Amino acid sequence: MIxxxxxxxxxxxxNGYQFGKTANTMFDNGVYPLGKVEPSVRExxxxxxRSYYKVAEGRAAITEDKISDExxxxxxMVAIAKELSAAGVHKAEVILAVGLxxxxxxxxxxxxxxxxxxxPVMKYEFEGIRYDVTVSRIFVFPQCYAAISPRLCNMxxxxxxxxxxxKTTDVVYLRNGLPVESRSITIERAMVKWIxxxxxxxxxxxxxxxxxxxxLKVLLKKGSQLPKSYVNLIRKEIRGRxxxxxxxxxxxEYDMDYTNVIYVGGGAVAVRNFSEYxxxxxxxxxxxxxxxxxxxxxDQMLRKQGAA
Numbered sequence: 442m443i444x445x446x447x448x449x450x451x452x453x454x455x456n457g458y459q460f461g462k463t464a465n466t467m468f469d470n471g472v473y474p475l476g477k478v479e480p481s482v483r484e485x486x487x488x489x490x491r492s493y494y495k496v497a498e499g500r501a502a503i504t505e506d507k508i509s510d511e512x513x514x515x516x517x518m519v520a521i522a523k524e525l526s527a528a529g530v531h532k533a534e535v536i537l538a539v540g541l542x543x544x545x546x547x548x549x550x551x552x553x554x555x556x557x558x559x560x561p562v563m564k565y566e567f568e569g570i571r572y573d574v575t576v577s578r579i580f581v582f583p584q585c586y587a588a589i590s591p592r593l594c595n596m597x598x599x600x601x602x603x604x605x606x607x608k609t610t611d612v613v614y615l616r617n618g619l620p621v622e623s624r625s626i627t628i629e630r631a632m633v634k635w636i637x638x639x640x641x642x643x644x645x646x647x648x649x650x651x652x653x654x655x656x657l658k659v660l661l662k663k664g665s666q667l668p669k670s671y672v673n674l675i676r677k678e679i680r681g682r683x684x685x686x687x688x689x690x691x692x693x694e695y696d697m698d699y700t701n702v703i704y705v706g707g708g709a710v711a712v713r714n715f716s717e718y719x720x721x722x723x724x725x726x727x728x729x730x731x732x733x734x735x736x737x738x739x740d741q742m743l744r745k746q747g748a749a
Contacts, residue, residue, distance in 0.1 A: 451736050463520045469497050476492060508552065521537075532574075533573075536576075599615065605632060610628050612690065632711070642678050701721055702719075703725060704724050710726045
């Protein structure tokens with residue numbers, strides 16, 4: 442969150458298909474309506490428009506459209522509340538900075554802005570604390586590009602930025618810090634699909650349905666208690682998925698052997714942990730990088746406009 446003074450704040454929100462991320466926090470993206478029934482505990486509870494919800498508990502199902510219902514707005518409320526509460530603020534004017542996959546940006550930007558403009562004033566309670574928020578402006582930026590935006594001025598020559606997300610992988614080709622749009626794409630290879638494939642292999646091999654979070658522990662090297670045979674299969678499977686992604690990129694005529702490649706976001710951790718070392722490859726494993734980038738870009742735009 443960037444404090445602009447006069448109770449104005451820039452808040453970046455990366456609404457992922459697995460986690461919601463701000464510049465300082467990450468939470469599950471599940472939203473469960475409770476209707477008029479007040480939840481038993483305040484943790485993860487949201488009250489808006491006389492209805493109760495449990496939010497940030499578990500992952501929501503992947504859908505084609507995030508803005509066909511109220512869930513994206515409810516998760517945005519949570520994101521704003523988490524950032525404001527850390528500063529002891531409960532009433533604020535918010536400049537909201539969000540993102541879209543690179544290849545969807547031009548087509549869906551206006552629709553996403555309209556979605557948030559429908560209800561710019563949001564009065565709600567999160568975990569028993571009341572918030573009074575007015576979204577005065579919405580900025581939308583391309584994912585992946587935003588993640589590395591703070592260091593673009595230092596990126597000379599050609600770079601391939603690969604952001605492996607939950608549903609899609611964004612690939613942005615940079616030349617001297619500027620994206621080459623004709624060579625920047627979004628592809629349907631990402632962590633949730635990989636995990637489902639791994640779950641299928643474990644089911645076939647061992648007859649067990651292993652939860653997603655246990656597989657993530659192995660991918661992130663966080664000390665899973667799974668049997669060694671299960672862990673070995675998971676490692677083998679993720680190496681295979683990463684190799685398939687690299688081959689896919691090579692088939693699309695990206696030079697993965699000599700071009701500077703930077704993997705960013707949560708997926709970068711898995712690639713770093715389970716791929717061969719290459720001198721031309723680097724990893725930015727900050728899963729909050731896109732949200733931080735949204736704030737950075739929004740701040741830069743406001744400064745240029747003299748509105749910061």
